[in-house]
Structure formats: structure tokens, C-alpha cells
Amino acid sequence: MRKHFFRAFIADPVCASSGPGHHVDIGRYFMAVVKSSVPIPVTAVVRDDGVVRLDWGSQTAELWNHRPDDVDVALRGTNGVAEWAPEWQVLLVPGASLADERTVFTLAYPDECTECTTDSALLHRVVSGVVDVR
Ligand SMILES: [Zn+2]
Numbered sequence: 474m475r476k477h478f479f480r481a482f483i484a485d486p487v488c489a490s491s492g493p494g495h496h497v498d499i500g501r502y503f504m505a506v507v508k509s510s511v512p513i514p515v516t517a518v519v520r521d522d523g524v525v526r527l528d529w530g531s532q533t534a535e536l537w538n539h540r541p542d543d544v545d546v547a548l549r550g551t552n553g554v555a556e557w558a559p560e561w562q563v564l565l566v567p568g569a570s571l572a573d574e575r576t577v578f579t580l581a582y583p584d585e586c587t588e589c590t591t592d593s594a595l596l597h598r599v600v601s602g603v604v605d606v607r
Contacts, residue, residue, distance in 0.1 A: 486591065487589060487591065488539060488589035488590065488591065489590060489591050490539075490587065490589055490590045491579075492581070492585075492587050493562050493579055493580065493581035493582070493585045493587075494536070494537045494538050494539055494579060494580060494581030494585065494586060494587070495539050495579065495587070495589065496579070497563060497577050497578065497579045501561050501562075501563060501579060502563065502577055504560075504561050505558040505560075505561035505563035505565070505577075506558075506563075506565070508561075512556035512557060512558045512565060513529050513556065513557045513558075513559065514529065514554070514555075514556055515527040515528060515529040515555055515556065515557045515564075516528045516529070516553045516554065516555075517544075517548050517553050517554075517555040517557075517564060517566075518548065518553050519541045519542075519544050519545035519548065523537075523541035524536070524537065524541075525537065525538055525541065525544055525564070525578075525580055527555075527557055527564075529557070534557075535583065536562075536580035536581060536582060536583075537580060537581045537582070537583060537585075537586050538578055538579070538580055538581070539589050543578070544564070544578050547566040547576055547578070548566060550566070551566055551567065554566075554567065555567070561579075562579055562580050562581065562582075563577060563578070563579050563580075564577070564578045564579070564580050565577055566578075
């Protein structure tokens, strides 16, 4: 199960970045799900300009993901119901039995946006991480 989870997270020829707003790496996912004391229930929506907007209580946040369409698809399945782990900047869209990049996203604050990268050193690091957990 864990192996499958890992594979789903690295099978991307276009972007190998695990920075905020890109792919969720296993460490970030684990910290968000297991260690985060209180994920905040939020209403999330992807605006027409691709910005992910979160609303909870009287607060809002506007964040960025490298694939807003994927976030949009996930949120449509729950009418925008999601959980936000601000410490780890992970958005969890509930309802899936197996967490992967269809339901778990990392979001970046606007000043953290970085370009997608397929940097080979980074790819090597990610692939090595997969080997290590087997
Ligand atoms: Zn990316």
C-alpha cells in the first residue's frame, strides 16, 4: 500500500518538484495527516484565474498550486469541502480510501510560487527516497 502511494507521487515527467504548491512528498503528507493537531475544515474553491481560495470562519486564504485543474476536479467531488493543515500547507480532500495526488495537495502562498522543474538531481533524490522505503 505504501509503495503504491509513493509511486503515485513521483510519476510525473513534467514536474518533479516537491516544493510548496507542487507535489506532496511523503514526509509532508505524513506530517500533515499524522502530526497535524488540528486540520481546519475549510470550504475551498479554485477561481477562474487558478488561485485556490480557502474560507473558514471569518478567515480566507489565497494559495497557489501548479495544477489548479486537478485541485478543481477533486473539490467538485466534495462541493468544496476540504481540510487544511496550515503548518504543512497541505489541503486534504476527504472521501478517498487511498490518498494520492487526486485528493492531497500542497499549496503555496503567493510569494512562494516556483516554476515546475524536472531537475535531474531532484528526480534522483525522489527516486532514491522510494528505494529507501522498500
Ligand atoms: Zn510543479
